[in-house]
Amino acid sequence: MEIRDLTPDDLDAVLDVRKRSFGLVPAHEAERWRSMVIPTLPEGRYLGAFDGGRLAAAARLRPFTQWWHGRPQPMAGVAGVTVNPEDRGRGVGSQIMRAVVERAAALGDAVSVLYPATTPIYRSVGYEHAGARHRVTLQPEALRTIRTSGQVKLRRMGPDDAAEVISVLHRVHGASRASGPVSWDEPTLRAWLGRPDDFLYLADDGYLIYRWDGGDIEVDNLVAGSADTARALWALVGTSSTIATKVVAAVAPDDPVLWLLRERSTDHLTVTRWMFRVIDVAAAVQRRGYPRGVTLDAVVEVDDPLRPGNTGLWRLEVSDGTGTATTTAAGSGASAEGPRLSVNGFAALYAGVPTATLRGSGLMTGDDRHDESLDTAFAAKPYMLEYF
Template identity: 70%
Template sequence: MEIRDLTPDDQDALLDVRRRSFGPVPPAEVESWRALAVPDLNEGRYLGVFDGGRLAGSARVRGFTQWWHGRPQPLAGVAGVTVNPEYRGRGVGTAVMRAAVGRATDLGDAVSALYPATTPLYRATGYEHAGAQHLVTIPTEALRAIKPAGDVPVRRMDAGDAAEVVALLHRLHGQARASGPISWDERTWARRLAREDDFLYLAPDGYAVYRWDGDRMRVDNLVAGSQETARALWSLVGSASSVAKTVTAVLAPDDPVRWLLRERSVEEVTMVRWMFRVIDVAAAVERRGFPAGATLDTTVEVEDPVRPGNTGRWRLTVSGGRGEAKALSADAGAGAGPALRINGLSALYAGIPTATLRRTGLLSGDNSHDEALDTAFAAQPYMLDYF
């Protein structure tokens, strides 16, 4: 079998394997799918496994920005991992995932994430469960009861506002010290903001993207940097209460709307899990944000069967909101510290507590720095977007 970049000439074969893996693509969506795929095909972000001239499997490495404790960095979003039915069980999925990790490295990404259809394949290539997309069902009348505070200018937005939305996300996720959310690039945002059936509103420090979903409303994105803007945008969504009885909203775990509601008891929440991987230990730690008051100085032993450059002993230090991972030689005099496979390090990076990692076998060895590790990497990761 051969692994190579896919090109626009491979679109028919790619669409066929996608259909056999995920089900039929509605005719109305085919042209849109082709248009969205072309830029990634031209940029070397689609990989295919071929058996002779037949496409056996594929993967897409999408380019995003992701925030960790308020600091943005490039993210390799792996999507569209497909294997034709006649090639399943023959290592095609593992081969294309290893190639995707390698391509992410070539593109300069130090971290990667994906939404898994199955866990074992991705764990075998170093990914571990980290966060979720939270879909919360709220009575529309409860949102209507959120009264605006102050005069917040809100206007309709369109594709021409893509750059402003990207800049706004950088500012708001940074201010909130958010961990996990992603942003599409300006080109993709322009396409999203051109969709006719979405309701799109922009304020000076926030925006909302929502639409009808059957007989209810669906809020895909609503981000606000102040109480006044949060009230204005959620009240706007709630204005549909005479027709739509409920709203399904994609929310951060600590989204302010949960505290703006007059009543809150039993909540209907669906979580769509995503997995995460550190691809380059040194760059990932250097690019991550950390709590300003956290301090850490420990040695860890990392094993990464897919990326040998990550395997070995590392000195992890955190101070003043910045971190560093420095590779140590085999004969370095530093004492033995905790040991992790890359899956465990990835989960730690995403804020999974050391106690959880130890009880699941993802972390072993010296525990004297566990509390400092928890403080430094503390996070409640989430995503608003599915890819």
């Protein structure tokens, strides 16, 4: 099996694998997909596994920015992982995913995320459950009760506002110390903001993207950096309350709208889980944000069969909102004794999964003296608004 970069000549075969894996692809969607993919092929972000000259599997690495405790870093979003039905069960999926991890490292990404169609294959290459996309069902008339200050200026937005949207995300996610949300690269965002059936509004510190879905409203993105802007954007959605039967919105698990509603007795929530991998331990720890006022000095042992450079003892130090991970030798003192984690367990720890959960699931063993400090330093409620 040969794994290589895809070229434009391979895209018909990719579409065939996608059709066999996920169902029919309408012609207009196929053309839009081609227009988005072709410019990225020279970047080495689309891999194919070939059996002779026949495409057996494919996987794409999408360039994202992801925030962890308010600090942005590059992230490899893995999408479009497809294997021909006749090639399944031969280890082809694992082969291409191992190549994806190595390519993410070569591209300079220290972390990676994917939405799994199945879990075992991704766990086998170091990905672990970390966060989720939360979609809540709201009653339109409840949004109409949200009172606004009348001071927030909203305007319609489009593709030319892509850079401003990215700027808003950096300011809002940084100030809120968010963990997990992402931003598309500017070319992709420009295309997204050009979809004809979406309604888009921009404020100085927030924006809204929504659409009609039959008799319902679907909110893709609503990001706000202040209470006034949150009220203004949600109230705008609520202006359709006399027509819409319900509003389905992608939200943070503690989105302010859930406290703005006058009536909230039950939540109807759909959760789609995503998985996370640390590609480079040292770079990932250095690029992450941490709570100010929290200090950590602990040694952990990481085992990463796929990337030996991650395997070994790591001294984790956190102070003043920043962190470092440095390799350390065994037997260099009591401080060099600590918990042991698979790379899956380290990914989950990084994403805020409590040490008690990691120990209960077998992802973490050994010395527990630093567990509370590790929980405090890596505390997070990771979420995403996007699905890719």
